[in-house]
Amino acid sequence: MASGQETGKPFERLASVHNPPLRVIVVGAGLGGCAAAIALHHQGHEVVAVLDKVRQFNRLGDSLGLGENAYKLLARWGCNVREIQEIGNQAPTMKIRRWHDGKVLAEQPLMDMAGYIGHRGDYHDIFLKWVRDRGIPIRMGCDVVAYADSETEPSLTLASGETIRADVVVACDGIKSLARHLVLGARDDPVSSGYACFRAYFEPSAAMAADPARNAFLVDGDSVNFWIGPDTHVVQNTLRGGREFNWILTHRDDGDVPESWFQPGDMDEVRRLVSDIDPAIREAIRSTDACLDWKICYRKPLPTWVSPDAHRIVLLGDSCHAHLPTSAQGASQACESAGVLALCLRLAPARDDIKVATRAYEKLRFPRTRVSQTHGEDLRDRWHNVLKNVGQDIEIDPEMVKIKNRPLYDFDAEQDALDKWDEVSEKVRSELASGTIEPLC
Ligand SMILES: Cc1cc2nc3c(=O)[nH]c(=O)nc-3n(C[C@H](O)[C@H](O)[C@H](O)COP(=O)(O)OP(=O)(O)OC[C@H]3O[C@@H](n4cnc5c(N)ncnc54)[C@H](O)[C@@H]3O)c2cc1C
The missing domain is CATH 3.50.50.60 (FAD/NAD(P)-binding domain)
Structure with missing residues (x-):
């Protein structure tokens, strides 16, 4: 030893x-x-x-x-x-939410997913x-x-x-x-998965932390949330009790984004893609200055x-x-x-x-x-x-x-x-x- x-x-x-x-x-x-x-x-x-x-x-x-x-x-x-x-x-659980209104479809211990996210x-x-x-x-x-x-x-x-x-x-x-x-x-050669991610990681400003339209997931220690919708999902999580904030938007990839960790993303396109997401997260994403565009290649x-x-x-x-x-x-x-x-x-x-x-x-x-x-x-x-062609009132089985x-x-x-x-x-x-x-x- x-x-x-x-x-x-x-x-x-x-x-x-x-x-x-x-x-x-x-x-x-x-x-x-x-x-x-x-x-x-x-x-x-x-x-x-x-x-x-x-x-x-x-x-x-x-x-x-x-x-x-x-x-x-x-x-x-x-x-x-x-x-x-x-x-x-440090969040104990993560919530999986409906894209357009944030309704919680399932809640699980964080350890069921990524283990320790950092x-x-x-x-x-x-x-x-x-x-x-x-x-x-x-x-x-x-x-x-x-x-x-x-x-x-x-x-x-x-x-x-x-x-x-x-x-x-x-x-x-x-x-x-x-x-x-x-x-x-x-x-x-890489094979496109048909999807790409816009991703952003930043320290929220004091103005964001104080803004009720943007701070819903900053006020109560660390958080992990997912919003799922047809052909898209958003992951949000924080570190250090909300002093660092991360969102990742996965979307259909119909463009030709190079396979890179450093490709700048188009925030106008991000704003368009999240125009109908749950208002609780929408402005936090839309007000982000810059992001990366990461093609998910297989x-x-x-x-x-x-x-x-x-x-x-x-x-x-x-x-x-x-x-x-x-x-x-x-x-x-x-x-x-x-x-x-x-x-x-x-x-x-x-x-x-x-x-x-x-x-x-x-x-x-x-x-x-x-x-x-x-x-x-x-x-x-x-x-x-899971939410394709499903009416608003249909209950989704959390197991799905x-x-x-x-x-x-x-x-x-x-x-x-x-x-x-x-x-x-x-x-x-x-x-x-x-x-x-x-x-x-
Ligand atoms: C810049 C970057 C950012 C990433 N961001 C994330 C993220 O945010 N979330 C996530 O889940 N995963 C991310 N990943 C992927 C994640 O790190 C890996 O999936 C996982 O850690 C396994 O990594 P790996 O060591 O096999 O490969 P990598 O992490 O890609 O490491 C490969 C290393 O090999 C070195 N290398 C490559 N070619 C040569 C060469 N010819 N000679 C010498 N050295 C070489 C590279 O510089 C690099 O340090 C990222 C990877 C990179 C490189």
Whole structure:
């Protein structure tokens, strides 16, 4: 057991089963890359470095959920998850409301949906600190431009020309992953989901906080509300007891918005889209100065997450299993994948068996991430359809609009991998022996 340098709290680290320990490079220091580094370190592997192409991280994005399925793993790896809980939204419940008048259709514990909702940038800061606490180097300004797989030592090349080698490369390089091209052997283009989000995150002015037309969701501590209507929904939540305010408007996407986290949104279009929403939220949205326009793109489920030749370059997180916002599970599933990959590398202690570990990892994780992804699709479709062609007076069964993520949270990804390891690793060994790896889909 070692001691976290900044928190002073002890964290677990298991002895390596490899001699010398496996050397692993993580590409991308987002939440997925940080989780991978922490999990690999926990299992005794040597994380040579976490590389990120940006020179510094800013407080980017807005609301992000972390579920208990991620919490239990982070806590097991010695992360002080209370640091996350304390800066997250403190509302006990969330309300799902009718679009035009705000009538509450269902009310649920917040833990049924996103788990702990907080600002992505704040959560990211804590994940980065957890990585640094463990003495794992985070190298900024390292743009990976090429990968090469190899039976002995896969490598990657940076834009600077530097080449770095390791036993395993874990590519957590996000939705626009370069490593995915290597793994698939071809470029894959984003697929439009048919929807885009306008999103805004700001500190309400004193005038807004005092204005009864705009402060309905600022006056009583933290809040989380959803307004659902035909082909559209709005999410509203606050942080720090209402000192920060976030709204996200999902709408039919008939334009050509680039796949970007930074594309400015058209507030005139937002005002038009919310012209008939519940007056209790309408003016808070309409009076917002600026927003972002985020096209929600899919990647089709990938047939493989592992490089085809030596099986030593592995995708993790949004690079292989991006989620819709309605699933609220993107970061949590990245944590689960991190735990399972690190564990599989421990369960196959011979260096020649790295490929057994990486192929078992993708087989273990693919079905689970598909369940989580389809939860988000199902919820969006229920919300967008339930009020179509329905008269004002019809009572909506709350079960039809409730968020059903609770079963996702009860899952222990590491225990699941342990339970299935013998069966899955045997299947992988026979596939490797036959030279034919069965596609994931
Ligand atoms: C700017 C931004 C804002 C976001 N905002 C939200 C939000 O508000 N709500 C929400 O739910 N989710 C948001 N997400 C997505 C969310 O963070 C992820 O779904 C989840 O955390 C899993 O992330 P990941 O680590 O797999 O990928 P990401 O978070 O995308 O991280 C990928 C990392 O890889 C780095 N990288 C990419 N290519 C290279 C390369 N060639 N060389 C080196 N480094 C590379 C990137 O700089 C980035 O830091 C956002 C993501 C980003 C990048």
